[in-house]
Amino acid sequence: MKIPPLIIGDVKATVPVVQGAMGVRISKAGLAAAVAKEGGIGTVASVCIGPIETSSRAEFAQLNKKTLVEEIRKAKSLSNNGIIAVNIMVALSDYISLVEGSIEGGADIIVSGAGLPLMLPSYTKNSNIKLVPIVSSGRAAKIICEKWIRTYNKLPDAFVVEGILAGGHLGFTFEELENPENHPLEKITIDVINAVKEYENKHNKKIPVIPAGGIFDGKDIAKMIALGAGGVQMATRFVCTHECDADIKFKQAYIDAKEEDITIIKSPVHMPGRVIRNEFVKNVVEGDRIKFECSYRCLKNCIPMEVPYCIAKVLINAANGNLKDGFAFVGQNAHRCTQITSVKELMDELVADTEKHLK
Numbered sequence: 001m002k003i004p005p006l007i008i009g010d011v012k013a014t015v016p017v018v019q020g021a022m023g024v025r026i027s028k029a030g031l032a033a034a035v036a037k038e039g040g041i042g043t044v045a046s047v048c049i050g051p052i053e054t055s056s057r058a059e060f061a062q063l064n065k066k067t068l069v070e071e072i073r074k075a076k077s078l079s080n081n082g083i084i085a086v087n088i089m090v091a092l093s094d095y096i097s098l099v100e101g102s103i104e105g106g107a108d109i110i111v112s113g114a115g116l117p118l119m120l121p122s123y124t125k126n127s128n129i130k131l132v133p134i135v136s137s138g139r140a141a142k143i144i145c146e147k148w149i150r151t152y153n154k155l156p157d158a159f160v161v162e163g164i165l166a167g168g169h170l171g172f173t174f175e176e177l178e179n180p181e182n183h184p185l186e187k188i189t190i191d192v193i194n195a196v197k198e199y200e201n202k203h204n205k206k207i208p209v210i211p212a213g214g215i216f217d218g219k220d221i222a223k224m225i226a227l228g229a230g231g232v233q234m235a236t237r238f239v240c241t242h243e244c245d246a247d248i249k250f251k252q253a254y255i256d257a258k259e260e261d262i263t264i265i266k267s268p269v270h271m272p273g274r275v276i277r278n279e280f281v282k283n284v285v286e287g288d289r290i291k292f293e294c295s296y297r298c299l300k301n302c303i304p305m306e307v308p309y310c311i312a313k314v315l316i317n318a319a320n321g322n323l324k325d326g327f328a329f330v331g332q333n334a335h336r337c338t339q340i341t342s343v344k345e346l347m348d349e350l351v352a353d354t355e356k357h358l359k
C-alpha cells in the first residue's frame, strides 16, 4: 500500500515523517531543508540557535530571533519551499520572541513542548502558521484543547505525542523511566487519538496525532499509521546523516554507542534527559560542578547560581564535536544506528520499508 501523506490543515507533506527538533544546533537549516526537500517536514530547533556570549538577556533574545529568521529563510530556500517547522520549548525565556521570529521567517508550523503551550495562540494572531503542541498523555492533550477553545476559539492543528524512548529532555518521571515497557508509545498514542476525537467531531476539524520516541524503521511507521496516527516524528535517525548540522564527532558518538552506553541523567533543570554516557557524564553525575557566567538566561526556570553546569554550553560543546566538555542527547534506539547516510537515502528507505509493511 502507498504511504499516505501527512495533512496538517492546508499543509500537506507527501512523506508523513517529521524530523524532530534537535537542540542545541543539531537541527538547523541544513538538516531541516534536506528532509523537507524529500517531502517530509524539517524542523529547526530554536533553543540557543544564536550566540549566547552576549551582554544581556535582551541582546541574547534579539540575536536568537535574528538567527532563527535567517535559518528558516535558508531552509525554505534550500528545500525549494518545502515544509519547515520550528520547535520552541515553553521553558525558554525568549519564547514569545521566537514565536514572532517563526512567523517573520516564514515557517509553516510551530511545534511546542517542554511544558504545555497554553498561551501559544495569543502570540500568533493574524497568522496562518500551524500550531502543534507536544504532549505525553491524552490528559495533557485535553487540557490544551479545552483551554484553546475556551480562550481563543481555536484547536491545535496536530499533536506530537512524545513517548518514553525519545531523546533529549523527557516528559516522564524517573520512576516511569525505570520501566519503559509499562508506557508503550502505542498506548499513549491511542490515548491521545481518543482524547482529540471528541474535539475533532464537535468542531469538524482533523487533528492528526504524530507519535515520536523510538520509531526507527518502516515497520514502526506502518504500525503507527495502522493505529490511526497521521504520521510520525523521528529525530535520532536523522543525526546519522551527512546533512545533520552537528559535528562529525557527534554523529560518530551515535555510531559508536552501545545499548548500555545510553543512560538517563538528571539535567540541571531537574528534568530527566537521555544521553550517551561518557567521561563528562560520569564526572557530573558524581557531583562535579563547572563554573560559568550567564548573561543570557535562556531557560525561564534555571537559576545559574544553583545549577552544577550550564546545559546550553554543554550541548553546544557537544554539537561542535567537543565531547570532552559535553554530552550528546540521544534517543533510546541510537545504538541501532550503524552508518552515516544521506537524508535522501534514509527517506527513500523509510518510504519503501513502510509501504512493504502497510497492509
Ligand SMILES: Cc1cc2nc3c(=O)[nH]c(=O)nc-3n(C[C@H](O)[C@H](O)[C@H](O)COP(=O)(O)O)c2cc1C
Binding pocket: 019, 020, 021, 022, 023, 024, 026, 045, 046, 047, 087, 089, 113, 114, 134, 162, 165, 166, 167, 168, 169, 212, 213, 214, 215, 233, 234, 235, 236, 237, 328, 329, 330, 331, 332, 333
Ligand atoms: C539530540 C536531540 C536533541 C533534541 N532536542 C529537542 C528540542 O530542542 N526540543 C524538543 O522538543 N525535542 C527535542 N528532542 C526530541 C526530538 O525532537 C524527538 O521528538 C525525539 O527524540 C523522537 O525520538 P527518536 O529520537 O527516538 O526518534 C531532541 C532529541 C535529540 C535526540
